[in-house]
Structure formats: structure tokens, C-alpha cells
Amino acid sequence: MQASTRNRIAATFSAAAMLVGCAVTLGAGSAVAAPSAEFSAHPMQSDGSRSIYVKRNGKVVGAGKWIANGDILRAEDQESDGYYITAVLSTGRDVNTKGKPAPSKADDAGNLPEDKTYTMFVCIGNDSTGLHCSGNYSVRS
Incomplete structure (x- = not known):
């Protein structure tokens, strides 16, 4: 050739x-845009725990929680709407309710050094739409 x-x-x-x-x-x-949602965080408790709630159309549909007693990161999904909830901690730890029928929750526990401050955020979405996430909120171990 x-x-x-x-x-x-x-x-x-x-x-x-x-x-x-x-x-x-x-x-x-x-791809379809991520679901619209509002996020509201309760103030950090004296032990360092915090909850961030996910609302759609004014209704709470899920939450991300940091439970300082046990160093537990939790995602909770309260609606059968096709979306899952993801909670993410600044250590790289994350947990989600993907594939679980609502209402459901998923936990990821693991000991962290005491009296350290971290940040967390929570997201709602699915594989088709992507995720819509809250801002970062401080938590403490």
C-alpha cells in the first residue's frame, strides 16, 4: 500500500x-436537571450532632444526619419519589439510600478522633438527574 x-x-x-x-x-x-429542593439545617447540638433536612414542594422528603455519639453518618429517605438521599462527611465518608425502598435509612459508623470539627452536606437525586446538594455545615465528633 x-x-x-x-x-x-x-x-x-x-x-x-x-x-x-x-x-x-x-x-x-x-440529561434532565437535578431535582429542585430546599435544605434546612438544625443548629449543631452541644454534643456536635446535626440534622440537615431536604424539602421538596414544602414537604420534608429526607435528611442527612451526623450523630456524634457513635460517629454515625446517616441518610434518610422518606418519600417514594424516585430520588435517593446522600450524606457526605468531610473525611470522605458518605452514605446513601440508593436502591432502598422508602422510607429507609442507611448508616455509616466509624470512630473518629474526639472533639474535632468536620463539615457535612446532604444531596438528593438519582442516576438520571444528578444530585442537588446543600451547603456545608459544621459537626463535631
């Missing part, structure tokens, strides 16, 4: 690969 023929074949394959890449990239923008 001559060099010019090889170059044309290589150019054709490159162009095809670029078109496939563009089609995949453009198709990725068609």
Missing part, C-alpha cells in the same frame, strides 16, 4: 473518530 493511500485511510478514521466523539459529547447534555 502506498503512503498516500495509508494517509487517506488514517485521515478517514481520524475524522470518523472525531465525529463519534462529538456525537457522544453533544448527547451528554440532554
Whole structure:
């Protein structure tokens, strides 16, 4: 095969690969937006615990909780609406109710150093819509 023929074949394959890449990239923008939600956090308790509630249409549909006595991170889902709740701690620990029928809860416990401050946030969403997350809130072990 001559060099010019090889170059044309290589150019054709490159162009095809670029078109496939563009089609995949453009198709990725068609996902539905994350669910709208409001978040409200209770004040941190004297032991460092805190709850962050997730509301949709004015109704509490879930929560993320830090339970200082036991160093427990909890996600709670109260509605069968197709969304799951995720709670995330700044240590990298996270827990969610994905795949569990509502009402449900999921815990992740593990000992942390005492009297340290961390942050946590909570999210609502699913694999189709993505996640909508609260801001960060302080908690203490």
C-alpha cells in the first residue's frame, strides 16, 4: 500500500473518530436537571450532632444526619419519589439510600478522633438527574 493511500485511510478514521466523539459529547447534555429542593439545617447540638433536612414542594422528603455519639453518618429517605438521599462527611465518608425502598435509612459508623470539627452536606437525586446538594455545615465528633 502506498503512503498516500495509508494517509487517506488514517485521515478517514481520524475524522470518523472525531465525529463519534462529538456525537457522544453533544448527547451528554440532554440529561434532565437535578431535582429542585430546599435544605434546612438544625443548629449543631452541644454534643456536635446535626440534622440537615431536604424539602421538596414544602414537604420534608429526607435528611442527612451526623450523630456524634457513635460517629454515625446517616441518610434518610422518606418519600417514594424516585430520588435517593446522600450524606457526605468531610473525611470522605458518605452514605446513601440508593436502591432502598422508602422510607429507609442507611448508616455509616466509624470512630473518629474526639472533639474535632468536620463539615457535612446532604444531596438528593438519582442516576438520571444528578444530585442537588446543600451547603456545608459544621459537626463535631
